Amino acid sequence: MRIWAKEWKNNHMLRDMTVCNDSDDTRTHKVFHALDEICYAFDLGKPIWLDANIEEFKRHAKTRFHQDSFIENIPFDYLEIQVIEED
Numbered sequence: 001m002r003i004w005a006k007e008w009k010n011n012h013m014l015r016d017m018t019v020c021n022d023s024d025d026t027r028t029h030k031v032f033h034a035l036d037e038i039c040y041a042f043d044l045g046k047p048i049w050l051d052a053n054i055e056e057f058k059r060h061a062k063t064r065f066h067q068d069s070f071i072e073n074i075p076f077d078y079l080e081i082q083v084i085e086e087d
Contacts, residue, residue, distance in 0.1 A: 001030045002085040005038040009076040017041055018084070027086075031057075035081065045072050047079065061086075 006016040019034040039046050047053075047069035057063040061083035067074055 001027070001034075001083065001087050003031065003034040003038075004082050004084045005034075005042075006080045006082075007042065007076045008078055008080060014076055015042070022087075031081075031083075038079075038081065042079075044074070044079070045070055057081075 001021050003019045003021075004016065005019070007014040017038060019037050021030045021034060023030065025033070035046065038044075047065035048071075050069055053063045053065065053069065062080065064078040064080045066078045
């Protein structure tokens with residue numbers, strides 16, 4: 001599985017990274033591990049999965065975490081994660 005993470009501000013991508021996970025974990029565990037890795041690399045607190053994030057991710061394999069998903073203030077508009085390759 002490959003997940004692409006992007007930070008956006010004013011419709012411009014500030015930075016991005018791709019996380020690859022070839023383990024035998026479940027899809028959910030792979031997504032959570034990738035998000036942990038992304039937050040560590042971007043020096044962010046882990047976002048809270050709101051109901052809207054869960055539904056959007058189930059439907060499109062993509063979601064956006066806005067300020068309301070983070071406890072601390074974020075210097076960008078949103079963090080987007082997207083599955084770009086499934087096992």
